[in-house]
Amino acid sequence: MCLLVALAGTALAAMFPPHLARLGAWQATASHSTQPQYKVPPDPVPLDYGTIDLPLLHGGRSILVPFAGRQLPLPAGEWVEVALLRAGGPLAVQAMALARLRSGRLTGIVVATGTPAVEPAALLAQPARQCVDGTDPVMQGVAPAPHPDHAAQDCWSVTRLVTARLRDAESRNPILKRSLDRLDTLGVLLPARFAASYYVRATQRGGLSVRILLAAGTDEVAMQRRTESWTRRWALLLRRGFDDALDAAEVTSALARDPAATDPS
DSSP: OHHHHHHHHHHHHHHSOHHHHHHHHHHHHHHHHHSOOOOOOOOOOOOOGGGOBOOOOOSOBOSEEEETTEEEEOOSSOBEEEEEEESOSSSOOEEEEEEEEETTEEEEEEEEEEOOSSOOGGGTTGGGGGGGOTTOTTOEEOSSSOOSSTTOEEEEEEEEEEHHHHTSTTOSOHHHHHHHHHHHHTTOBOOSEEEEEEEEEEETTEEEEEEEEEEOOSOHHHHHHHHHHHHHHHHHHHHHHHTTOOOGGGSOHHHHOOTTOSOOO
């Protein structure tokens, strides 16, 4: 019996030398250690939109309003606050949604989101992500030349949006969804589609994004073309308002008359 065990052990040792196991373990370790170690950046901390306030719909705001320590020019007509967010979450962010109503119909909605004039440098690039999105062919720069600070962004774009998608459960803009749902509950007639302009600016003094949704009629292509032409001029006022350098007299009736407005006042 002992002789058989010795012969079997010798055969196994000859077939599978012990140093091969150690070599295999070393090769696996060396192969793993030489692979580049990529660190996936963490996702930005989501905002706590549970603090959205729904103020009473009374009074109207027009021309120029203060927002997040800056100036926000408004398109033509009177706008009422539909939803507000102040310091909602771990980031110092404010958001405001204003609606323009005419004869029980929604003709436009403005959603502004901004940070204070002073913020941690780590939060600087967050509002600017849409600016560097190469998948959007209609993104237009506002600044006449590239800013020396690569973190600075200043651009706008125009697109078409379907109201039903903005209100579905997977909406990426909760404050806009809450605003549309609230208006619908109050009996306001919502348009089926919008021509939407989007402006974003981010510098060392924080960030600002402004979405302006204008009710679109049956000719969506023509509406989008008119909205692009209007946004090209309106973005210059949004930029000056961000820098707190805008005077109310600059928000003229001609500039403020967007494609969905009939009353320039």
